[in-house]
Amino acid sequence: MAVSTSVTPRDARDAWIDAKLADLGQWMQRHGGTIRTIQWGVVAVYLVLVAVPAFLPLPDRSAHLWNNLTVFAQFAFWGIWWPFVLVSMVVVGRAWCGILCPEGALTEFASRWSLGRAVPRWITWGGWPFVAFAGTTVYGQMVSVYGYPKPVLAVLGGSTVAAILVGLLYGRNKRVWCRYLCPVNGVFAVLAKLAPVSFQVDYAAWAASPKPRGATASKPRGDSFNCAPLVPVKTMNGAGACHMCGRCSGYRGAVRLARRSPTHEIVHVAGSEPSLDQTMLILFGMMGLAVGAFQWSSSPWFIDVKQALATWLIERGTTWPLETTLPWYILTNYPEHNDVLSLLDGGLLLGYIAAAAIVLGLSLSGLVALATLALGWSRARFHHLTQTLIPVAGCGVFLGLSALTVTFLRGDGILIPYVSEMRAALLLGTSLWSVWLAWSVAGLSARGLRRAGATLGIAAACALSVSGWVLLFWIW
Numbered sequence: 001m002a003v004s005t006s007v008t009p010r011d012a013r014d015a016w017i018d019a020k021l022a023d024l025g026q027w028m029q030r031h032g033g034t035i036r037t038i039q040w041g042v043v044a045v046y047l048v049l050v051a052v053p054a055f056l057p058l059p060d061r062s063a064h065l066w067n068n069l070t071v072f073a074q075f076a077f078w079g080i081w082w083p084f085v086l087v088s089m090v091v092v093g094r095a096w097c098g099i100l101c102p103e104g105a106l107t108e109f110a111s112r113w114s115l116g117r118a119v120p121r122w123i124t125w126g127g128w129p130f131v132a133f134a135g136t137t138v139y140g141q142m143v144s145v146y147g148y149p150k151p152v153l154a155v156l157g158g159s160t161v162a163a164i165l166v167g168l169l170y171g172r173n174k175r176v177w178c179r180y181l182c183p184v185n186g187v188f189a190v191l192a193k194l195a196p197v198s199f200q201v202d203y204a205a206w207a208a209s210p211k212p213r214g215a216t217a218s219k220p221r222g223d224s225f226n227c228a229p230l231v232p233v234k235t236m237n238g239a240g241a242c243h244m245c246g247r248c249s250g251y252r253g254a255v256r257l258a259r260r261s262p263t264h265e266i267v268h269v270a271g272s273e274p275s276l277d278q279t280m281l282i283l284f285g286m287m288g289l290a291v292g293a294f295q296w297s298s299s300p301w302f303i304d305v306k307q308a309l310a311t312w313l314i315e316r317g318t319t320w321p322l323e324t325t326l327p328w329y330i331l332t333n334y335p336e337h338n339d340v341l342s343l344l345d346g347g348l349l350l351g352y353i354a355a356a357a358i359v360l361g362l363s364l365s366g367l368v369a370l371a372t373l374a375l376g377w378s379r380a381r382f383h384h385l386t387q388t389l390i391p392v393a394g395c396g397v398f399l400g401l402s403a404l405t406v407t408f409l410r411g412d413g414i415l416i417p418y419v420s421e422m423r424a425a426l427l428l429g430t431s432l433w434s435v436w437l438a439w440s441v442a443g444l445s446a447r448g449l450r451r452a453g454a455t456l457g458i459a460a461a462c463a464l465s466v467s468g469w470v471l472l473f474w475i476w
């Protein structure tokens with residue numbers, strides 16, 4: 001029987017896209033200098049926006065983002081930068097980290113003159129992504145980082161100084177900070193798993209190619225490359241750790257920028273790398289703590305508890321928790337703007353965020369556990385099913401941050417149309433994406449009712465997560 005070898009228009013289009021992507025990877029590999037020039041441009045803009053507003057008077061009512069540097073910097077950082085860097089992770093992986101991130105560029109630059117110390121074990125602790133994310137999120141709320149320039153200098157500037165110090169101490173020409181300690185490394189790593197493009201390794205081609213002359217595992221030479229974020233490129237099978245810098249493109253004829261299904265890494269790779277740290281980050285961080293952090297200032301529950309506690313304290317003649325304030329770098333303190341948090345406010349803020357993290361985290365864990373039980377319990381399966389929640393978890397963090405975008409623009413009289421509809425569509429779309437991932441993961445080990453039961457458990461977890469955002473955007 002004759003076998004048809006005809007090439008369909010779709011095949012031709014796919015081949016064209018593959019070739020263009022591979023070319024783009026090679027272009028990045030050859031034009032490292034151009035990428036570094038872009039990075040230094042971003043560093044210059046970043047340093048001005050982080051540092052200068054902290055030394056200017058606070059903006060008054062006549063200030064707008066087009067005539068006041070402080071307002072512009074607030075909008076640039078919290079209205080554009082953070083929400084859309086998150087989106088970029090899902091679209092092009094961690095290209096932000098490898099091409100644009102000023103902190104990454106500075107820590108790598110500093111590590112040229114590093115003392116070259118070996119990376120100590122405390123830095124490689126797997127809990128940092130959660131602890132650093134939680135710490136900066138909570139501290140940011142305590143000092144109102146979204147509203148004032150000095151906290152921006154403390155949070156972002158402090159992080160940048162820490163990145164440079166780590167660069168000066170550990171590794172050589174590396175990004176030890178980014179690999180282990182950056183507060184958003186964990187969130188970026190989980191979101192990049194959804195990216196439809198990544199640098200991919202052809203293991204057979206790697207094994208078949210001759211080793212570059214003089215190279216060893218620890219000291220590459222010749223046509224070798226420097227992977228600054230310390231990715232073990234030879235065994236790389238996901239996009240979570242790769243900064244998409246392109247330096248390894250074409251290496252041994254085995255590495256290239258290529259397409260992949262946005263479900264591939266979660267369904268076919270994440271199961272072989274069960275990670276308690278990422279599970280904690282997704283369930284208790286992105287879907288728990290972040291919800292509390294974005295919710296507390298709009299929550300009627302917060303106000304009810306505060307009033308009840310204040311009344312109870314006043315009746316007992318204990319007024320100091322209501323009257324004591326702290327410096328701005330511990331708790332928001334701007335009396336000239338009628339924006340002061342008392343000790344009571346601060347304690348309740350921390351309590352609210354902690355309660356959201358614990359209640360939502362445990363409830364979501366319970367639902368994922370039920371989904372896992374439907375397939376037959378195993379810890380690895382629990383971690384794998386948790387990864388299916390990444391789309392809806394990422395959507396929540398994006399919506400929380402982009403609410404600031406909407407607020408900033410509204411403050412300047414710019415109304416974005418259909419905001420509610422877009423939020424609803426994003427929550428629905430990412431929930432369906434998570435459910436589809438759960439169906440696919442469950443299908444690896446079960447059929448029929450067990451598969452449906454596991455998917456239902458994840459669907460319930462999506463519904464619980466969405467309910468927190470429904471309260472914030474539509475009910476309160």
Ligand code: SF4
Nearest residue numbers: 227242243245246248
């Ligand atoms: S694996 Fe390393 S060298 Fe290759 S693109 Fe990613 S970050 Fe760059």
